[in-house]
Amino acid sequence: xxxxxxxxxxxxxxxxxxxxxxxxxxxxxxxxxxxxxxxxxxxxxxxxxxxxxxxxxxxxxxxxxxxxxxxxxxxxxxxxxxxxxxxxxxxxxxxxxxxxxxxxxxxxxxxxxxxxxxxxxxxxxxxxxxxxxxxxxxxxxxxxxxxxxxxxxxxxxxxxxx
Numbered sequence: 001x002x003x004x005x006x007x008x009x010x011x012x013x014x015x016x017x018x019x020x021x022x023x024x025x026x027x028x029x030x031x032x033x034x035x036x037x038x039x040x041x042x043x044x045x046x047x048x049x050x051x052x053x054x055x056x057x058x059x060x061x062x063x064x065x066x067x068x069x070x071x072x073x074x075x076x077x078x079x080x081x082x083x084x085x086x087x088x089x090x091x092x093x094x095x096x097x098x099x100x101x102x103x104x105x106x107x108x109x110x111x112x113x114x115x116x117x118x119x120x121x122x123x124x125x126x127x128x129x130x131x132x133x134x135x136x137x138x139x140x141x142x143x144x145x146x147x148x149x150x151x152x153x154x155x156x157x158x159x160x161x162x
Contacts, residue, residue, distance in 0.1 A: 036077075
């Protein structure tokens with residue numbers, strides 16, 4: 001069975017945690033319709049569904065329950081961007097409404113003080129980035145949504161501070 005080393009980029013469609021027969025944790029990712037595994041558990045922790053990733057993997061032909069299969073074991077994976085940037089304004093607006101409702105908002109965007117659609121889009125990207133940063137900051141703590149929102153708002157006000 002020949003091994004083949006590959007490289008590529010893609011958007012993470014699914015992420016799931018699994019356990020080997022030896023009780024070691026590992027991640028499975030679905031990227032571009034194909035399944036990849038990474039057995040270095042820590043290396044996959046920072047990757048989220050929707051992230052654009054750069055990856056290097058080894059392919060090996062094998063069999064599972066008597067059927068031929070291609071094993072794709074990731075050697076490394078890293079986030080290179082947020083796929084939200086390539087979405088249309090309408091798609092971003094819909095996502096923002098869903099997030100706003102999930103955290104107790106009205107689902108309607110706030111009255112904009114910015115003049116153009118591009119500035120509004122940039123404001124939304126900054127807001128989402130601040131929420132993501134606050135979530136990472138609080139990831140190892142037992143905290144509430146209100147704490148997350150408070151930290152995200154402080155980060156956002158710091159970004160716009162002149």
